[in-house]
Amino acid sequence: xxxxxxPRVLSVLRIITALLFMEHGLxxxxxxxxxxxxxxxxxxxxxxxxxxxxVVGGGLIALGLFTRAAAFLCSGQMAVAYFMAHAPQHxxxxxxxxxxxxxxxxxxxxxxxxxxxxxxxxxxxxxxx
Numbered sequence: 092x093x094x095x096x097x098p099r100v101l102s103v104l105r106i107i108t109a110l111l112f113m114e115h116g117l118x119x120x121x122x123x124x125x126x127x128x129x130x131x132x133x134x135x136x137x138x139x140x141x142x143x144x145x146v147v148g149g150g151l152i153a154l155g156l157f158t159r160a161a162a163f164l165c166s167g168q169m170a171v172a173y174f175m176a177h178a179p180q181h182x183x184x185x186x187x188x189x190x191x192x193x194x195x196x197x198x199x200x201x202x203x204x205x206x207x208x209x210x211x212x213x214x215x216x217x218x219x220x
Contacts, residue, residue, distance in 0.1 A: 155211020
């Protein structure tokens, strides 16, 4: 019974994770819904690039469009963010505030292999071809 819902729950996981991820980029770029705490103003170019990956990549993943490629890029971004910003502070993610980066990295890495699920534009495009 639960297994029949698995593909749809994968789509829900993808959508919710991507929307939360987008929020980080929107906070960096547009202070929406508020400025991201601890982020310098003006943003260094590295954070500007990261923010655009979060907004565009998160948007593509939320829509389920080019999901595997976008998830691969976002997973890598979060791995880099973890090792550049969090790991130098402490080895434990709970103490270096890197838990979100680790989770995003691994959820996106999972989506590279699992795909977007049935509720996605990738699924619609695949049915037409």
